[in-house]
Amino acid sequence: MKNTKIKFVSLFSGCGGLDLGFEQAGFQRIWANDFDENAQAVYRLNLGEIDGRDILTVDESEIPVGDILTAGFPCQPFSNAGNRKGVDDSRGMLYKECLRIIKAKMPKVIVFENVKGILSSKYIDGRNLPEVIKEDLETTFDENNIGYNVVYRVLNASDYGVPQNRQRVFFVGVRKDLNITFTFPNEQRNKTNLVLNQVLHIPAEVPNQVHWGLSPQALEMLEYIPEGGSWKNVPYEHLAPRFKKIRDNMKKYHSPNFYRRFSRAEICGTITASAQPENCGIIHPT
Ligand SMILES: C[S@@+](CC[C@H](N)C(=O)[O-])C[C@H]1O[C@@H](n2cnc3c(N)ncnc32)[C@H](O)[C@@H]1O
Structure with a gap:
């Protein structure tokens, strides 16, 4: 039977978040690449085979032609959480690798x-x-x-059915000869099904349930944080010195919202790669 699925090639695939979404939307992955061994291990577990070489060493001729090329090129240099060296940081130039491959393959x-x-x-x-x-x-x-017609926009995952407030910029380029005008899909309005009390039903039979190993200091702070609260609820005398320094001068540090414990009535915040309580909502509501 003829395989009519639209094929995609995935660069900088990481643990396969984007690829999983593409597969669930009916696209067929024909090649993926990431040089991080931990990312590869998660990828293989959830999705399948992945090329593990540094993309800088992969010749275009070794990459199959897909209809779509996806790339979540490294974001650390651009991240608000990082030092924002921008493209001066060599990782920022990795998007040029995408251009090299696009030029050779001209995906749709x-x-x-x-x-x-x-x-x-x-x-x-x-x-x-x-x-x-x-x-x-x-x-x-x-x-x-x-060339390509290109549009880009910030999208929030929770506007598209994902139970997480995660804002990311998406660039979509459509090859000009296809004469297709791409518009981003409409946002979902009713999001009551995405709040934590709708998604935290963890069945007992889920394998590999491991609790996040927090430091004793972090665990002590959590004692003082109510559902829906944050480190701002922790009494000053129970803060570690580095947190006291920030609390002493909240204006200077832009009032960071560390240690958010989202309430069951809220949508979870962005789960970051490092998943430290300082910058993400990994603390269970109760
Ligand atoms: C932001 S992550 C991609 C996340 C992915 N889009 C997802 O949805 O899970 C960027 C990835 O680029 C990979 N990477 C960075 N430099 C690379 C290189 N030179 N060759 C291959 N992969 C690289 C990193 O290991 C990292 O997993």
Whole structure:
């Protein structure tokens, strides 16, 4: 039987978050790549085979042609949580690897995903980075001189059925000869099914349930944080010195909302890669 599924090639695949979504939406993954061994292990467990080489060492001829190319190129240099060195940090230039592969393959559609911080990042010459990416894709040509029509926008995962407030920038490029105008889908309005008390029914038979190993200091702070609260509920005398320093000068540190314990009536915050209580909502409501 003819396989009519639309095929995608995934670069910087990580543990496969984006790829899982693509597969669930009916697309067929034909190649994925990530050089991080832990990411590969999770990927293999959940999705399947993945090429584990540094993308810098992979020749375009070794990558199959897909209809869609997806890439969540490294976001640390652009992340609000990071030091925001922008493209001066060599990891920021990895998106150029995507351009190299796109130029050789000219897939019909390109999907880039990145953190919100990229919107205010600058390219080496001072230009706005998302605009540079858009322009680069618009002028990535094969011998037929066809580039891409590109749109980009911040999307919140919870507007599309995911029980997590996670804002990410999506770039979508459609090859010009296809004459398709891409528009982002409408946001879901009723989100009551995404709040924690709707999604925290963990069945007993789920394997590998391991509690997050928090430090004794973190565990002590948690004692004082009610459902829906944060580190701001912890009495000053129970704060570790580094937190006292921040509490002493909240204005200087922009009143960070560490140790959020989301309530059961809320949608969870962004689960970050490091998943430390300082910057993400991993604390159970109760
Ligand atoms: C932001 S993560 C991608 C997350 C992924 N899109 C997801 O949905 O799970 C970026 C990934 O790029 C990978 N990476 C960074 N430099 C790379 C390189 N030179 N070659 C291959 N992978 C690389 C990292 O290991 C990391 O997993």
